[in-house]
Amino acid sequence: MSSTLLEVRGIVKRFPGVLALDGVNFDLREGEVHTLLGENGAGKTTLMNIIFGLYRADEGEILFKGKRVHIRSPYHALQLGIGMVQQHFTLVPSFTVAENIALGTRDTPSRVAAKIRGISEEYGLEVDPHAKVWQLSVGERQRVEIIKLLYAGARVVILDEPTAVLTPQETEALFKAVRKMTSRGTGVIFISHKLNEVMEISSRVTVLRKGKVIGTLERGEFDQNKLARMMVGREVVMEIEREKARPGELVIKVEDVHARSDKGHIALNGISLEIRAGEILGIAGVAGNGQRELAEVITGLRRVESGKIEFLGKDLTNTSVIDRILAGIAYIPQDRKGIALSPNLSVAENLFLRRKEKKVWFNKREIFGHARRYIEEYKIKTPSPATAVKYLSGGNMQKVVIAREFSLDPRLIIAVHPTRGLDVASMEFVYRSLIKARDKGVAILLLAGELYEIFNLSDRVGVIYEGKIVGYTTPDPTPENIEKIGLMMAGVAV
Amino acid sequence: MNVEGLLSASIRYGTPLLFATVGEIITERSGVLNLGLEGLMLMGAFTGFVTAYSTGNLWLAFTLSLVVGALFALIHAFMSITLRVNQVVSGLALTMLGSGLSGILGRAYVGRPAVMFQPVAIPGLEKIPVIGPAFFKQDPLVYVGYVLTFFLAWFIFKTKAGLTLRAVGEEPAAADARGVNVFWVRYLATLVGGALTAAGGAYLSLAATSMWMENMSAGRGWIAIALVIFAAWDPLKAMLGSYLFGFIMSLQFRLQATGEVHVSANLLLMLPYLVTLVSMVLFSINESFRKRIGAPSALGVPYSREEKT
Ligand SMILES: Nc1ncnc2c1ncn2[C@@H]1O[C@H](COP(=O)(O)OP(=O)(O)OP(=O)(O)O)[C@@H](O)[C@H]1O
Numbered sequence: 110m111s112s113t114l115l116e117v118r119g120i121v122k123r124f125p126g127v128l129a130l131d132g133v134n135f136d137l138r139e140g141e142v143h144t145l146l147g148e149n150g151a152g153k154t155t156l157m158n159i160i161f162g163l164y165r166a167d168e169g170e171i172l173f174k175g176k177r178v179h180i181r182s183p184y185h186a187l188q189l190g191i192g193m194v195q196q197h198f199t200l201v202p203s204f205t206v207a208e209n210i211a212l213g214t215r216d217t218p219s220r221v222a223a224k225i226r227g228i229s230e231e232y233g234l235e236v237d238p239h240a241k242v243w244q245l246s247v248g249e250r251q252r253v254e255i256i257k258l259l260y261a262g263a264r265v266v267i268l269d270e271p272t273a274v275l276t277p278q279e280t281e282a283l284f285k286a287v288r289k290m291t292s293r294g295t296g297v298i299f300i301s302h303k304l305n306e307v308m309e310i311s312s313r314v315t316v317l318r319k320g321k322v323i324g325t326l327e328r329g330e331f332d333q334n335k336l337a338r339m340m341v342g343r344e345v346v347m348e349i350e351r352e353k354a355r356p357g358e359l360v361i362k363v364e365d366v367h368a369r370s371d372k373g374h375i376a377l378n379g380i381s382l383e384i385r386a387g388e389i390l391g392i393a394g395v396a397g398n399g400q401r402e403l404a405e406v407i408t409g410l411r412r413v414e415s416g417k418i419e420f421l422g423k424d425l426t427n428t429s430v431i432d433r434i435l436a437g438i439a440y441i442p443q444d445r446k447g448i449a450l451s452p453n454l455s456v457a458e459n460l461f462l463r464r465k466e467k468k469v470w471f472n473k474r475e476i477f478g479h480a481r482r483y484i485e486e487y488k489i490k491t492p493s494p495a496t497a498v499k500y501l502s503g504g505n506m507q508k509v510v511i512a513r514e515f516s517l518d519p520r521l522i523i524a525v526h527p528t529r530g531l532d533v534a535s536m537e538f539v540y541r542s543l544i545k546a547r548d549k550g551v552a553i554l555l556l557a558g559e560l561y562e563i564f565n566l567s568d569r570v571g572v573i574y575e576g577k578i579v580g581y582t583t584p585d586p587t588p589e590n591i592e593k594i595g596l597m598m599a600g601v602a603v
Numbered sequence: 604m605n606v607e608g609l610l611s612a613s614i615r616y617g618t619p620l621l622f623a624t625v626g627e628i629i630t631e632r633s634g635v636l637n638l639g640l641e642g643l644m645l646m647g648a649f650t651g652f653v654t655a656y657s658t659g660n661l662w663l664a665f666t667l668s669l670v671v672g673a674l675f676a677l678i679h680a681f682m683s684i685t686l687r688v689n690q691v692v693s694g695l696a697l698t699m700l701g702s703g704l705s706g707i708l709g710r711a712y713v714g715r716p717a718v719m720f721q722p723v724a725i726p727g728l729e730k731i732p733v734i735g736p737a738f739f740k741q742d743p744l745v746y747v748g749y750v751l752t753f754f755l756a757w758f759i760f761k762t763k764a765g766l767t768l769r770a771v772g773e774e775p776a777a778a779d780a781r782g783v784n785v786f787w788v789r790y791l792a793t794l795v796g797g798a799l800t801a802a803g804g805a806y807l808s809l810a811a812t813s814m815w816m817e818n819m820s821a822g823r824g825w826i827a828i829a830l831v832i833f834a835a836w837d838p839l840k841a842m843l844g845s846y847l848f849g850f851i852m853s854l855q856f857r858l859q860a861t862g863e864v865h866v867s868a869n870l871l872l873m874l875p876y877l878v879t880l881v882s883m884v885l886f887s888i889n890e891s892f893r894k895r896i897g898a899p900s901a902l903g904v905p906y907s908r909e910e911k912t
């Protein structure tokens with residue numbers, strides 16, 4: 110058996126109102142991928158932040174290569190050889206890749222650039238050292254983060270939900286790099302909510318629940334069902350059973366719409382679609398083919414250059430956002446921290462933000478009462494309704510958004526990656542909520558990156574490619590159908 | 604009108620602005636917004652004058668004004684970096700403190716003349732027609748301004764330390780994760796910025812005049828804050844901007860003095876503020892413009908590790 114790189118014992122971490130970690134033991138061996146699994150808010154990120162020196166543990170000890178260490182800062186961690194790619198990247202957007210990596214080292218950016226090329230080649234992490242970071246895609250930025258760690262010579266690499274933002278191809282490339290690292294003896298701690306990935310890459314899996322370790326399993330001892338069970342403490346049915354849709358009247362009609370992206374490129378190139386009451390239209394497609402813009406032209410956040418949007422028979426093209434909200438369009442955006450929520454406002458206030466009442470005064474007791482109802486109904490984990498939203502875990506933030514949008518009694522829901530970053534139980538909850546809404550006659554436009562999500566939920570599947578719907582199909586997960594979708598996503602006409 | 608004289612005066616009017624502007628550029632590049640420039644300039648002017656008056660040593664006066672500027676900026680650094688209070692409030696407090704304190708302490712010195720820096724021609728360069736006498740027949744502090752500006756431009760954009768400074772102002776969390784001591788960099792940048800700003804004030808009482816007057820900076824601190832934006836946080840552009848403002852100011856005085864052109868003096872006095880306003884509006888008009896001109900993204904945002912944003 111290979112030797113232990115890192116070990117933590119009895120870690121306890123308290124935040125105001127939360128016991129985030131409650132006596133956690135965890136260890137990492139040379140050349141293994143040790144996955145950390147757990148529901149939203151289980152404490153995974155907190156534990157990693159402690160190992161990376163971002164947070165200080167209230168109790169417990171950390172041993173690195175058998176010696177007890179007090180990790181004072183991320184810098185100190187890196188010096189020891191512990192590196193972390195955080196959920197939110199820590200790069201300077203206005204700097205080049207090389208400048209970002211040179212930061213804090215003794216090397217100059219030009220010398221760094223040469224070394225980056227070597228690392229890129231060795232690990233298959235392609236990136237241009239002279240590109241400015243703000244010009245890079247999310248996948249590329251992540252590669253920069255990883256190169257940064259390898260550059261610093263990290264022996265322990267922590268990846269916090271790295272695949273949440275990646276396309277399937279990028280995930281494959283990441284896994285290749287991870288295998289390269291482990292073959293050189295580097296230990297990798299991997300966090301993900303996607304069980305198929307966990308199955309593919311892990312040598313060991315540790316399951317956390319509410320800040321406690323439920324168990325650590327060796328490869329061969331775990332399968333998807335068992336892990337899911339350990340995570341939530343009960344069997345999760347991922348096959349959501351549902352009745353056939355009974356489409357009613359036409360709710361939304363998008364006709365030949367053209368619109369530009371933020372950068373001024375054509376993002377929607379004559380897109381048309383229709384959704385009826387009581388049906389879910391899932392849109393599949395490679396990220397960046399106009400999904401975000403489609404959601405934004407319908408919600409009124411983006412101007413339409415030509416074309417028409419009709420909602421319940423009325424022309425809504427280029428009307429204001431508030432008109433559309435009042436007309437019954439709800440929006441679950443991709444960017445929950447920026448667009449959907451006000452991070453500094455409390456949970457209660459965020460839940461209240463888009464309510465329709467035209468009251469000038471509102472009383473605190475009322476919005477708190479309102480909030481408590483939703484916190485219970487949607488099982489939002491928060492110390493109190495008065496807690497600022499920014500202190501919630503990613504998954505719980507998403508629940509706040511969903512609770513609020515559903516509370517509007519919408520006629521149309523636009524959901525963009527509604528379960529990104531959610532654990533299995535919360536995911537199932539969102540699925541059930543969406544289907545319940547559908548059965549009540551709400552029209553739903555689902556823009557999701559994961560095919561299984563589209564298969565799980567949609568009544569019809571459309572494929573978007575370069576700003577247009579290139580074809581429709583049924584949500585049957587048969588190999589032929591998946592292949593058909595794959596081809597359409599890649600721009601091959603079927 | 605004599606062009607050489609006008610240019611030469613433009614440089615002299617522009618120099619105090621230049622010191623304050625490049626000082627604030629350093630501070631803001633680290634992510635700290637210091638609106639206390641007016642107070643810092645007054646403290647610098649006062650310290651410089653009192654030292655020159657009582658010792659007759661101009662360089663000692665200049666140096667002490669740097670020290671006092673740094674000490675004063677330390678107040679702002681402590682408030683905004685350590686205590687993380689609102690930087691706008693802390694900066695405004697500094698302005699009030701500086702003008703109040705210099706006003707009270709300086710009361711005894713009003714109207715007394717002291718020594719002042721005299722022009723020193725740079726041999727060779729001063730012979731260049733028009734440019735020579737305007738740029739190279741000035742007092743030593745003007746030359747300090749030239750050297751300082753080019754040094755800072757090189758420092759910010761071409762050195763490793765400059766890279767670190769910019770990183771702290773853009774993404775402190777990223778810098779922190781790379782082992783940069785964000786607090787230390789911000790303290791240092793705020794102190795250096797404060798010292799340079801005070802030097803701008805000292806220029807007023809040591810080179811532009813040889814007197815102390817209450818509120819003698821007359822709004823230059825505010826103009827410098829706008830100039831930082833106008834210059835897009837680039838010392839070289841700050842130099843251009845400062846001298847341009849110097850030109851506007853000296854033109855205004857000339858026109859007033861000669862009476863050749865009949866433009867309302869009030870209108871001319873407004874000119875610098877108008878330009879300031881326009882550059883501010885341009886700056887705030889949209890996010891992408893702001894990004895393009897390179898405003899530090901973490902400007903005015905205190906940094907703390909465990910605080911989520
Ligand atoms: N800086 C902080 N201040 C206050 N509470 C915090 C802070 N960071 C985390 N928490 C709380 O600690 C708990 C664990 O959060 P953590 O981010 O570790 O969860 P996680 O397992 O990473 O969840 P997710 O899968 O949603 O990312 C949560 O209840 C969260 O609200």
Ligand SMILES: [Mg+2]
Nearest residue numbers: 153154196503
């Ligand atoms: Mg997390």
